[in-house]
Amino acid sequence: MTIVNDMTFRIAGAAGQGVESSGAGFAEALAKGGLHVFGLQDYMSRIRGGLNFAQVRIHEQPLYSHQEPVHILLPLNEEALDAYQGDVINGGGIIYDEAFKVETQAISGGDRKAMPVPLTDIAKEHGDRVMVNTAALGAAAGVVDYAYERLADVIRKNFKRKGGEVVAANLRVARAAYLYAHERYAADFQWKVQEVPGAPQRMRITGNQAFALGALAGGCRFVSAYPMTPATSIIEWMARHEHQYGVIAKHAEDEIAAINMAIGANLAGVRAMTSTSGGGFSLMVEALGLAGMCEIPLVVLEAQRGGPSTGLPTRTEQSDLLFVLNASQGEFPRLVLAPGTIEEYFECGWRAFNLAERYQTPVIVLSDELLAASSRTLDITALDFDKVTIERGKFLTEKELDGLTEPYKRHQFSEDGISPRAVPGHPNAVYASASDEHDEFGHITENMTNRAKMMRKRMTKLETACQEIRPPARYGPDEAPIALIGWGSTYGVLREAVDRLAGQARLVHFCDLWPFPVEAAKTALKGSTLVVVENNYTCQFKRLLQGETCLPVAHTISRYDGHPFSPEDVLAGLKEVM
Amino acid sequence: MPATVKDYAGPVKPTWCPGCGDYGILNAVKQGLVAAGFEPHQVLIVSGIGCGSKLPDYIHANGVMTLHGRPLPVATGVRLANHGLKVIAVHGDGDSMGLGMGHFIHTARRNIEIVDLIQNNQIYGLTKGQYSPTSDSGFVTSTSPDGAFEQAVHPVALALTAGGTFVARGFAGEPKGLGELIAAAVQHKGYALVEILQPCVTFNKKNTYDWYRERVYNLAGTGHDPSDRMAALQKAMEWGDRIPLGIFYQTRLPTYEEQVAALKEGPVAKRKLDKLTPGQIDSLRAEFV
Amino acid sequence: MAYVITELCIRDGACAEVCPVECIVPGPEDDPKWGKSYFINPDDCIDCGACAPECPSDAIFPEDEVPAEHKDAIANNRAFYEEGPGYSAR
Numbered sequence: 006m007t008i009v010n011d012m013t014f015r016i017a018g019a020a021g022q023g024v025e026s027s028g029a030g031f032a033e034a035l036a037k038g039g040l041h042v043f044g045l046q047d048y049m050s051r052i053r054g055g056l057n058f059a060q061v062r063i064h065e066q067p068l069y070s071h072q073e074p075v076h077i078l079l080p081l082n083e084e085a086l087d088a089y090q091g092d093v094i095n096g097g098g099i100i101y102d103e104a105f106k107v108e109t110q111a112i113s114g115g116d117r118k119a120m121p122v123p124l125t126d127i128a129k130e131h132g133d134r135v136m137v138n139t140a141a142l143g144a145a146a147g148v149v150d151y152a153y154e155r156l157a158d159v160i161r162k163n164f165k166r167k168g169g170e171v172v173a174a175n176l177r178v179a180r181a182a183y184l185y186a187h188e189r190y191a192a193d194f195q196w197k198v199q200e201v202p203g204a205p206q207r208m209r210i211t212g213n214q215a216f217a218l219g220a221l222a223g224g225c226r227f228v229s230a231y232p233m234t235p236a237t238s239i240i241e242w243m244a245r246h247e248h249q250y251g252v253i254a255k256h257a258e259d260e261i262a263a264i265n266m267a268i269g270a271n272l273a274g275v276r277a278m279t280s281t282s283g284g285g286f287s288l289m290v291e292a293l294g295l296a297g298m299c300e301i302p303l304v305v306l307e308a309q310r311g312g313p314s315t316g317l318p319t320r321t322e323q324s325d326l327l328f329v330l331n332a333s334q335g336e337f338p339r340l341v342l343a344p345g346t347i348e349e350y351f352e353c354g355w356r357a358f359n360l361a362e363r364y365q366t367p368v369i370v371l372s373d374e375l376l377a378a379s380s381r382t383l384d385i386t387a388l389d390f391d392k393v394t395i396e397r398g399k400f401l402t403e404k405e406l407d408g409l410t411e412p413y414k415r416h417q418f419s420e421d422g423i424s425p426r427a428v429p430g431h432p433n434a435v436y437a438s439a440s441d442e443h444d445e446f447g448h449i450t451e452n453m454t455n456r457a458k459m460m461r462k463r464m465t466k467l468e469t470a471c472q473e474i475r476p477p478a479r480y481g482p483d484e485a486p487i488a489l490i491g492w493g494s495t496y497g498v499l500r501e502a503v504d505r506l507a508g509q510a511r512l513v514h515f516c517d518l519w520p521f522p523v524e525a526a527k528t529a530l531k532g533s534t535l536v537v538v539e540n541n542y543t544c545q546f547k548r549l550l551q552g553e554t555c556l557p558v559a560h561t562i563s564r565y566d567g568h569p570f571s572p573e574d575v576l577a578g579l580k581e582v583m
Numbered sequence: 584m585p586a587t588v589k590d591y592a593g594p595v596k597p598t599w600c601p602g603c604g605d606y607g608i609l610n611a612v613k614q615g616l617v618a619a620g621f622e623p624h625q626v627l628i629v630s631g632i633g634c635g636s637k638l639p640d641y642i643h644a645n646g647v648m649t650l651h652g653r654p655l656p657v658a659t660g661v662r663l664a665n666h667g668l669k670v671i672a673v674h675g676d677g678d679s680m681g682l683g684m685g686h687f688i689h690t691a692r693r694n695i696e697i698v699d700l701i702q703n704n705q706i707y708g709l710t711k712g713q714y715s716p717t718s719d720s721g722f723v724t725s726t727s728p729d730g731a732f733e734q735a736v737h738p739v740a741l742a743l744t745a746g747g748t749f750v751a752r753g754f755a756g757e758p759k760g761l762g763e764l765i766a767a768a769v770q771h772k773g774y775a776l777v778e779i780l781q782p783c784v785t786f787n788k789k790n791t792y793d794w795y796r797e798r799v800y801n802l803a804g805t806g807h808d809p810s811d812r813m814a815a816l817q818k819a820m821e822w823g824d825r826i827p828l829g830i831f832y833q834t835r836l837p838t839y840e841e842q843v844a845a846l847k848e849g850p851v852a853k854r855k856l857d858k859l860t861p862g863q864i865d866s867l868r869a870e871f872v
Numbered sequence: 873m874a875y876v877i878t879e880l881c882i883r884d885g886a887c888a889e890v891c892p893v894e895c896i897v898p899g900p901e902d903d904p905k906w907g908k909s910y911f912i913n914p915d916d917c918i919d920c921g922a923c924a925p926e927c928p929s930d931a932i933f934p935e936d937e938v939p940a941e942h943k944d945a946i947a948n949n950r951a952f953y954e955e956g957p958g959y960s961a962r
Contacts, residue, residue: 253851261656266660269659385872393859395858437639437645606920
């Protein structure tokens, strides 16, 4: 029985073998054929060697998650074959170089189909031995009967800058491997991939790319950062767009410099952010308080990875939640957003800046390696640029500054806690802020009455923000007995789990985490057994939810081995706890 | 109408100890800015934490008192966002040579147009008398009861080897001369360091006004050539019985701002913040198709 | 703004000793006009306040706190440096 357009390819090998680029190329070829694609990266913290894979899942319907079973494994070395063959589903295939020293029988345990192809020989014969990856992709396309031309298009595009000769050679190699594999293995292989006629043009984009787009659209014109996995791609993307969009991308000497530069830029009136991971955020903690105390807008992107300490640099985790919510000494208002999908990550990109300037305080966008690095196909209009607004809050315009008659008070008391904000440079609003406690003018004072009033002023901003904080998103039937609760990147996997549970469960997903939407949470979670699913050991979101709402969480499904949940994990976990 | 020293007078009376060198520094900063023709709204003073770092609270100009060791990166962010502002960093020896040492080196090599005033009193004042990275070897304090074991660092020498394009030293006991140095620094295109020797009258009983007066001398008039970096470095290593004051080194190199593409059309902060155009949106989307 | 030495001055001299910028000078002792006092140069004074507490006769005030009956001292201190001997008297 043929299964069409519902499978997962995994390309695996050592770092330096081209796993990532091959995966991307193959995903593009599939996307161009109208398939929906979910791309998952799995890589080690090294430049050469080790084991990495690029996993490409396809479907005709939109995909929000990867899945556990692998239908075709393309190991580029013996180690990868050894390590991953057990992940291949019954009836699935392993396409590998005939030259590998492996026993065919050893591979076919559990009815897996060994598909040796003379990849190196084909590469050498028709082009060059470096084209062995192209041969592998050609073979994969051949086994599943996918339109060769789609692969050919990608080859032409990707190798164009290397000249016509190289393009032609790669095409010959791909074609030869395609035919070889198709002839020998296609007939006996259950899974097929067919182009979807009339499918619209789609984007294929990673989370970080979407966030950078959102930030740029939202008026971000300054990024200062220190390279740190998995956040580095954000400043790199901005740096590439520096000339065209007038964005300043500053690679700072360390994370402390990075956050303080962003604070300085915001003080001077430019929308600025810094992007980092947990370790970098740890260094930034003191400066977070500076922004909060001096009421300077700031956006911080924290893309979580496996901790603690250096931890698992290239792996995913959701273990910085409570840290980010509470970081820095003393008390001041902050907002925290943890987008669940690439679309939501884009939206947080511009929303964060509006919130930061409206409340004149730090806004932290919390993502993780899974969301940052995985990719999905999206309709061209899925990232909604039309919805983008640039709202600067009580930002005094030139005209308003011209009209000031009283000495300017940067920290003027007000009912909503927010003061009119002048950017330095106008003669009517000359002021100095202090990280010490200060009066309305910004002058240092230890007067206790003023201190108490200033504390209330700043914290009132959080109460004001409660009015526009979004309730959790809901998916699935309202009457389902189980509520699967997630935050951040688990949206996708939980959504798919809900689909598979066919009415037994529904999803309640939190993006806006602080101020915590207490009443909205209570409403959304009413009437179901609460099961929190999160990538950490100490059940941080459960503790937050229980603390803020007093709702009893019945179970937690945790994963803290550096790998994301798959829908299968969630189902298995649910079975275990129920 | 050009600004006068009176225009820079702030409403807050300094909390510094009577006789503190910071009074001379505050005076010189005002003199320097006036001499260079700046008005209070055109200036932004970024300080760290310490006695001297309260300066922005006592002067009528834009300012921000940040974190210990961190005025330079904040100043850098301000400058990149609005390079129409004259940005001055003010911090002590603990702030700049202790916690902020990394930022100091990178700011100097960046040649970003920031005036860096280091108030060097060779001690930690606000925390009441511990030794500092610029304290002389053997200096006895509560955290160096057996005398400081380390050698002192010298901001002037460090700035020279880090590529600083304007490197000078002044003395709080000679506010006129210091004011002239600050005026020159404020007009320099690029990073400009003015290390300022200042006594801490309350906690440093060794490096007093008299101690400095016996040792300081002006480089100008000695035949020192400020365009000669090696000569400057030699002078920078001179400390002890003789302490040179004045401009050690000055040169003109492209500033950081002059090299940033985004700043070519003027300060980013002054640009109108518009939404992306449909053309730009299409082009961005197309990157991912 | 500057500190000002009023006619309460008894020529003790402690003020001059503590002045960090050496802007306090005694008038020449035998001079009928300037001989009774020390004088602070209002342009060079850095307002550090070190002098005032040292004065045994409490003759020194910040300019904005000079008592009404001693107000001419303000112009007088300046005059010593502009018309009188000034620093050369040191």
